Structures are given as structure tokens and as C-alpha cells.
Amino acid sequence: MLFEEMIKNDQLVIGDKQFESRLFTGTGKFNDQQTMVAALKASRSELVTMALKRVDMQHRDDDILAPLIKNGMNLLPNTSGARNAKEAVFAAELAREALQTNWVKLEIHPDPKYLLPDPIETLKAAEVLASKGFVVLPYVHADPVLCKHLESVGCAAVMPLGAPIGSNKGIKTAEFLEIIIEQANVPVIVDAGLGSPSHAALAMEMGADAVLVNTAIAVAGNPVAMSEAFAKAVQAGRQAYLSGLGGQSTEAVASSPLTAFLEASL
């Protein structure tokens, strides 16, 4: 089957939305707005994250929203900055009004050093937000039991981490991501830590439904070209997953027939 045919029947559905691209991107850390928009376009991403902040009364902020909307991108506001469930619910309600979407990337990380998500507060907030009609995508550690709990309280997807946010370390949680992917009945989006296209491809080969990349694109020498590289890697990884990867073995398995055809001539 041609890949074109293969992907035609392979759309990702989360909540009420259907996605052709399995690469989600963040808008943070770009040097300037023009580069950000060009990189996001090159990524062909259909879902991009945003954050909220308290308005600085003295300064005017850049309007980054207009170019994103103009380019038809779906917005995924996050709750970054929330340290507990109560703050996250408040942030999600603000984000819904600011961006006019009931989608939310739920992230609660009280510790600024490693930015690791608080599982207890995240589960509490997820339950409240799902009951209020939000499409909740929680950022969590690669914890299979927690992911099942989040699924059961109504999350539309789960977003387990590969490595700490912005660390570019790749998939350090592979064994646990595999369990999450095996058990999940909602899409699994590997988020955080993916530092190179090969990391993204690996996540997709493992059967992740999508990946979210921000830092690795934004801080690259050429963010626009890197964005395209990630898009290709995600597509290649997905194609490999759908094609059925060959199994591994400890001993060699000959690729050429061992027919001993030279022995007779000696």
C-alpha cells in the first residue's frame, strides 16, 4: 500500500478535532515573531500551544495571536505557572476566554528546577476541568497508572514526558511510554524533552499518536529548516509504525542465503 493511501485512513482524532499532522508545536522561545510564524508554517502543525500572563500595565506586549489565527492554527493554551489544581482551573478558565477555546494543556509544575508535573494536583484539576466541559490534555510524567486515571476522569489525551521540559535529552522514559501506549484508549502525545528529529521519529515508531515539540525547534540554528526536519521525522516514524517494524534478535540473522556455493569450487 502506498503511504499516501496508508495515511488517508490514518487521521488523528482528539476531542472534536481531526488532525492530519501528528506534530504539535509550541510558540515559546523563538527569537522573533516572524521566525516563529515561518517555523510553525514549515512544521505544518495544526495545533500550537500558548501561555497566559498577567498584563504588564506599563508595557505593550507583541500581538502574536493574530498571525497564528490568520494561518488557521488551532490554539492549545497551557496552564503553565499554576502550582496547584485550583490555580490550574483558574488559568484554564482565563485561557478559555482569552483564546475562545475549551481545549487546555493542563500543566502543573511547582518546582522551577526540573518543571516536573505534580501528579496529584494534575489529576484533581483534570477531573474538575473535564466536568466543566474542557478538552483536557494533561502534561504528566510517563506514569502508566496515572495515565489510566486521567483517562477515566475524562481527559481527551495524555501527554507523558520524554525528559524534562526544554532539556533536549530525548526519550528517557521509553519503557514506561511503551506501557502507556499499549494501555491507552485515548491518544498519547509525547511531550517535553524531544531534542532532535530522531527523538520524535522514535516516539512515533513506538506508536505514540503525536509529539509536541517547542524548544528543539525554537532554539535551533535555523528554526524554520529544523521545523521541517521534525515534520519529516514524525511522518517517517508514523509510516514505520504503520508498516510494522521487524523484530530484534541477539544473534545475527543472515540477510543473504547461506548456500555454501563456494565450497564446491575449492
Next chain:
Amino acid sequence: MKIQVNEQALTLPSAMNIEQLLTHLEKPLMGSAVAVNMQVINRSEWNQYDINEGDNISLFQAIAGG
């Protein structure tokens, strides 16, 4: 009318609703969120929700983030 906006004391020249306050402060409507006394106000109510003396207003803005 005296109010607080993001922890800053402010005197408004006249009575106004939330939409008028944002315009008065030269803040964009798009991408903004408003809470009055820590209660998030729906965007659809901004042009009817009158600000009262002593209100504690919090203004938020969508920004880049991952």
C-alpha cells in the same frame, strides 16, 4: 471611581464596563482575559458587566509558550 488593576491603583474618569475599561487602558480585546475579584468574566458579558468602586480587576494576555 477608584479600582485596582493588576495590583495597581487606578481612578476611572467615569463609570464603565469591562470592554470600555480595556479600550480605556489601550489593551487589545483579542487574546485578553479578565477576572473581577478573582471571578473570571465571560467575554460575552464584557459589554454589560459594569465595574464597581473598589473592584479588584485582573487582566491577562495570551503570550508565546510551550
